[in-house]
Amino acid sequence: MAKRKPPNDSARGEVLVAILNDKKDFAILREKGWYRIPTDSAPKRWPPQWLAFYQTKIFGEEAYSVRYYGRVRSISMVRRRDLFPNELPNPKSDRQYYKIQLESLRTLNEPIASPRWRRIAFIPTTWPKFRRARQINDLFDESPLEDILWDEFKRLGIAAERQFAVPVGEQFYRLDFAIFCNNGNIDVETDGDSYHIGVEEATKDRLRENNLTTAGWQTLRFNGNELREKMAEYCVPKITGAINRFGGLQDDAEERPRVFYSVSGQSVQQLSLFETESEYGDD
Numbered sequence: 151m152a153k154r155k156p157p158n159d160s161a162r163g164e165v166l167v168a169i170l171n172d173k174k175d176f177a178i179l180r181e182k183g184w185y186r187i188p189t190d191s192a193p194k195r196w197p198p199q200w201l202a203f204y205q206t207k208i209f210g211e212e213a214y215s216v217r218y219y220g221r222v223r224s225i226s227m228v229r230r231r232d233l234f235p236n237e238l239p240n241p242k243s244d245r246q247y248y249k250i251q252l253e254s255l256r257t258l259n260e261p262i263a264s265p266r267w268r269r270i271a272f273i274p275t276t277w278p279k280f281r282r283a284r285q286i287n288d289l290f291d292e293s294p295l296e297d298i299l300w301d302e303f304k305r306l307g308i309a310a311e312r313q314f315a316v317p318v319g320e321q322f323y324r325l326d327f328a329i330f331c332n333n334g335n336i337d338v339e340t341d342g343d344s345y346h347i348g349v350e351e352a353t354k355d356r357l358r359e360n361n362l363t364t365a366g367w368q369t370l371r372f373n374g375n376e377l378r379e380k381m382a383e384y385c386v387p388k389i390t391g392a393i394n395r396f397g398g399l400q401d402d403a404e405e406r407p408r409v410f411y412s413v414s415g416q417s418v419q420q421l422s423l424f425e426t427e428s429e430y431g432d433d
Contacts (some may be wrong), residue, residue, distance in 0.1 A: 163195025
């Protein structure tokens with residue numbers, strides 16, 4: 151039985167965003183208040199104190215968003231045959247699951263939407279991030295360096311996607327940040343202070359970057375010192391320069407490609423056709 155404790159700023163993974171891609175599972179959640187996760191695929195940050203649900207395209211108008219959540223009452227380990235006693239015996243009958251019982255199913259006042267379709271399994275996050283989130287990208291809690299860069303992207307209006315899975319052939323690569331442009335895409339990686347490359351790691355990174363390049367992606371890497379101390383003079387110009395070279399941000403293609411220029415050493419977005427000068431304040 152999992153123990154609960156009140157949410158706090160230091161508890162990473164206290165909220166787990168899980169996928170909801172079956173209407174039958176949603177019916178169980180609403181009527182019986184439980185959700186299941188295979189024990190062999192549960193996330194590393196375990197157990198959660200809260201569970202929230204990302205709905206897929208099967209849910210129509212509610213698709214690609216988090217609307218429902220609940221506080222965990224208990225967690226038990228059960229076999230599938232015990233979860234679904236009326237199900238005919240099958241190869242999954244002995245599979246073991248975590249049965250997560252919620253106190254109640256709650257609804258957010260405003261859903262946490264995903265700007266674009268994406269593959270999601272689990273997103274472990276904190277209670278403060280969950281309560282403040284306005285979009286899926288606000289939920290991710292991978293590293294402080296990613297948070298620093300994400301805050302800068304939001305300030306600049308760069309519509310990046312965090313922890314984005316990109317298929318290349320039969321392989322998926324998970325990018326720290328994916329930026330979609332009109333004539334190519336950008337993979338931005340944040341390398342932590344303890345990041346050291348050996349021969350094997352260097353070979354994997356080279357293969358990864360070569361495969362992404364052939365699929366139309368340019369990779370930019372920044373370390374902790376660069377992100378903390380050289381954001382304005384180094385990181386941002388490299389990223390906005392790449393956006394400009396790739397024809398501007400893709401999201402604005404129907405209006406005018408959004409590119410960046412420098413004013414007094416600061417990166418500023420070119421106005422789109424439907425924006426006015428008054429929308430750009432000094433603060």
